Amino acid sequence: MRITLIISKMSNSGGTERVMSILSSELVKRDHKVTILTVSDTSKNSFYPLDPQIKLIKTDILGKIKNPVLKSLYFPVTLYKIRKAILRTKPDLIISFADILNILTIISLFKTKIPVIATEHFALCFKKIGNIWEFLRIKTYKLTKAITVITPEDKIFFSSVLSNKIHVVYNPIMNSSLFKTNYSDLKYELISVGRLIKDKGFDILVHAFSKVEKEFPKLKLNIYGSGPELSNLNNLINNLGLEQKIIIHDPVDNIVEKMVQSDIFVLSSKSESFGMVIAEAMSAGLPVISTDCPNGPRNIIENNVNGILIQNENIEELSEKIRLLLTDSELRRNLGNNAIKISDTLSVDKYMDKWNEMIKL
Numbered sequence: 001m002r003i004t005l006i007i008s009k010m011s012n013s014g015g016t017e018r019v020m021s022i023l024s025s026e027l028v029k030r031d032h033k034v035t036i037l038t039v040s041d042t043s044k045n046s047f048y049p050l051d052p053q054i055k056l057i058k059t060d061i062l063g064k065i066k067n068p069v070l071k072s073l074y075f076p077v078t079l080y081k082i083r084k085a086i087l088r089t090k091p092d093l094i095i096s097f098a099d100i101l102n103i104l105t106i107i108s109l110f111k112t113k114i115p116v117i118a119t120e121h122f123a124l125c126f127k128k129i130g131n132i133w134e135f136l137r138i139k140t141y142k143l144t145k146a147i148t149v150i151t152p153e154d155k156i157f158f159s160s161v162l163s164n165k166i167h168v169v170y171n172p173i174m175n176s177s178l179f180k181t182n183y184s185d186l187k188y189e190l191i192s193v194g195r196l197i198k199d200k201g202f203d204i205l206v207h208a209f210s211k212v213e214k215e216f217p218k219l220k221l222n223i224y225g226s227g228p229e230l231s232n233l234n235n236l237i238n239n240l241g242l243e244q245k246i247i248i249h250d251p252v253d254n255i256v257e258k259m260v261q262s263d264i265f266v267l268s269s270k271s272e273s274f275g276m277v278i279a280e281a282m283s284a285g286l287p288v289i290s291t292d293c294p295n296g297p298r299n300i301i302e303n304n305v306n307g308i309l310i311q312n313e314n315i316e317e318l319s320e321k322i323r324l325l326l327t328d329s330e331l332r333r334n335l336g337n338n339a340i341k342i343s344d345t346l347s348v349d350k351y352m353d354k355w356n357e358m359i360k361l
Contacts, residue, residue: 001359003027004035004091006082006105007098010056011043013226013251014195015276016097016121019171021048023095026352028053035089039063039082039101047253059085062101083108093145093359097121099129099137106140115145117358122273123295124149124157141165146358150274153295167358170299172351173279175343178260180285183333186326188218191262191286193255193277194269196227196248201291201313203229203236205268208318210240216326221246222262224255260284263332264325270313272296279346282306282339287332289321300346306338 007020020036027034028051035055036046040063046056061081082104086094094116096105102118109116118141129137141147141162148169149155155166190209194200202223213219223233223246230248237246252258255277259265265281267290274296281288282300288307290297291314301307308325310317325332 001092002033004089005095006037009041010046013047025051079108117146119148124154151295172348176284189262190221193224196229201268201270211319223248283343285336285340287335
């Protein structure tokens with residue numbers, strides 16, 4: 001089958017792009033001819049590796065006009081260009097990533113009879129796309145072959161008229177070849193990963209770190225990510241006098257290697273659609289602390305069994321749990337050993353079994 005997957009960008013280092021790289025490469029392994037079409041990308045490469053048999057077509061269809069008034073006037077042209085780009089790939093099936101791009105894809109393919117699977121990758125109760133787009137989402141999603149969401153809570157968000165089309169498909173993680181094995185000897189290094197935006201709550205993590213670092217003089221925090229909050233976070237770190245202890249690094253493609261070199265993974269998000277970085281850290285046996293934010297973490301972590309969940313945006317509790325894990329090697333070991341089991345729960349094989357079912361519908 002010829003399958004075209006459409007996404008905004010593949011140059012980003014986010015979870016959505018990570019899932020796209022896994023799904024597309026796994027489809028190739030199952031003898032499908034796969035094309036990835038981007039609509040807001042000007043960079044040359046994909047951040048995540050892709051199977052060499054995948055055809056990657058990069059366009060900037062949605063990225064040229066910033067003024068909202070001009071953008072609305074350009075809407076029919078946008079639809080035409082998306083339609084034209086998709087039809088050039090001669091697909092038997094379209095898989096679209098995510099929300100507004102799903103809507104544009106479905107409208108652009110009106111009367112073509114090409115089936116579309118629309119995938120959602122964000123916490124729908126928090127990711128608002130505006131009343132007009134919400135209206136169009138319900139209308140256009142009725143025309144899809146299937147819809148995927150990544151948590152049971154997201155399924156509830158949709159109208160009951162779509163319930164027979166919706167499939168809960170947890171994001172997959174690749175089997176790690178690197179594992180945390182030494183829980184006794186501390187390196188005094190914490191790690192966190194994510195896009196530098198307000199919803200990720202890195203300011204909360206910085207403040208929590210500031211409350212414990214004096215008790216552990218060697219303690220350091222490495223944050224891997226990029227985004228618009230970089231300057232604000234660096235200012236906060238400098239104002240707290242922590243510039244020698246908290247380092248913000250650019251995203252890397254070998255993040256699991258960085259994880260296993262650390263003692264604890266911390267996620268301080270205010271909202272999280274799923275939390276692939278949590279799952280990746282757990283699959284490598286890293287003890288994890290995460291906010292119990294909507295909706296992803298609680299679907300991955302069983303509190304005090306394979307990780308620790310804390311109240312959302314609670315700086316005091318976060319600093320307390322960091323302190324607890326730094327001083328209790330047996331707890332670190334138990335959490336880490338249990339965390340590794342997530343690799344089976346979120347295996348690529350189980351993920352692809354669900355996709356095979358939807359493709360055959």
